[in-house]
Amino acid sequence: MIQIEHDQGIVIAGMKGCGKTTVARHILAKIPRKRIWDPLGQYVDLGSYKPKSGHFGTIEEFSFFIEQCLKEKNVFIAVEECEQFAGHGKQLDELLNVITMGRNFGCGYMLITRRPVGANVTAFELADHVLIFRLRGRNDRRFVEEFLSDEYADLAAEICHLQKYEFVYVNPDNVAKKMPPIDL
Numbered sequence: 001m002i003q004i005e006h007d008q009g010i011v012i013a014g015m016k017g018c019g020k021t022t023v024a025r026h027i028l029a030k031i032p033r034k035r036i037w038d039p040l041g042q043y044v045d046l047g048s049y050k051p052k053s054g055h056f057g058t059i060e061e062f063s064f065f066i067e068q069c070l071k072e073k074n075v076f077i078a079v080e081e082c083e084q085f086a087g088h089g090k091q092l093d094e095l096l097n098v099i100t101m102g103r104n105f106g107c108g109y110m111l112i113t114r115r116p117v118g119a120n121v122t123a124f125e126l127a128d129h130v131l132i133f134r135l136r137g138r139n140d141r142r143f144v145e146e147f148l149s150d151e152y153a154d155l156a157a158e159i160c161h162l163q164k165y166e167f168v169y170v171n172p173d174n175v176a177k178k179m180p181p182i183d184l
């Protein structure tokens with residue numbers, strides 16, 4: 001299906017219950033060296049890290065997690081519920097660290113979010129692979145329309161009408177295509 005190299009970036013966005021975590025788990029299962037920030041404990045069988053402070057973890061704990069990942073080098077860093085730690089101030093810095101610094105250390109990344117506007121533009125623009133499931137919010141849709149080039153205006157308009165588990169996939173060559181649900 002979608003082949004991710006260990007040093008590439010991927011963003012998965014879409015509204016609640018559209019299949020982000022399911023596709024993320026499929027991809028991560030095939031990546032040997034990975035560290036997963038897992039606030040909801042959905043990747044425990046893949047050896048994930050569940051924050052100990054608060055429901056989604058604190059910024060301090062998140063920063064520490066990222067620092068440790070980057071120290072290890074050549075690991076793939078996945079962040080679930082990433083909008084909790086992106087969008088403004090210090091949190092954004094931490095995420096940009098993963099994205100920009102991580103690459104110098106051979107680290108790839110996966111960011112998973114319900115709200116692309118709450119995540120950040122850089123994450124989308126620097127990602128090699130982008131998966132966009134159905135979105136409902138007006139701002140989120142506008143964000144995606146701007147992200148997809150004019151060539152894909154029709155596809156962008158379809159984002160809010162995608163069926164359950166369908167998604168638009170933008171590959172490393174920036175070719176966008178509507179994809180059927182993955183087979184479970």
Ligand SMILES: Nc1ncnc2c1ncn2[C@@H]1O[C@H](COP(=O)(O)OP(=O)(O)OP(=O)(O)O)[C@@H](O)[C@H]1O
Nearest residue numbers: 015016017018019020021022023114165181182184
């Ligand atoms: N391709 C698929 N085919 C059939 N069922 C699916 C598929 N993808 C996801 N599901 C089912 O849909 C439900 C929601 O999926 P999932 O948890 O992956 O969504 P999500 O986008 O991560 O949701 P949330 O925004 O709440 O985190 C799960 O029960 C899952 O098994």
Ligand SMILES: [Mg+2]
Nearest residue numbers: 017020021022
């Ligand atoms: Mg999920």
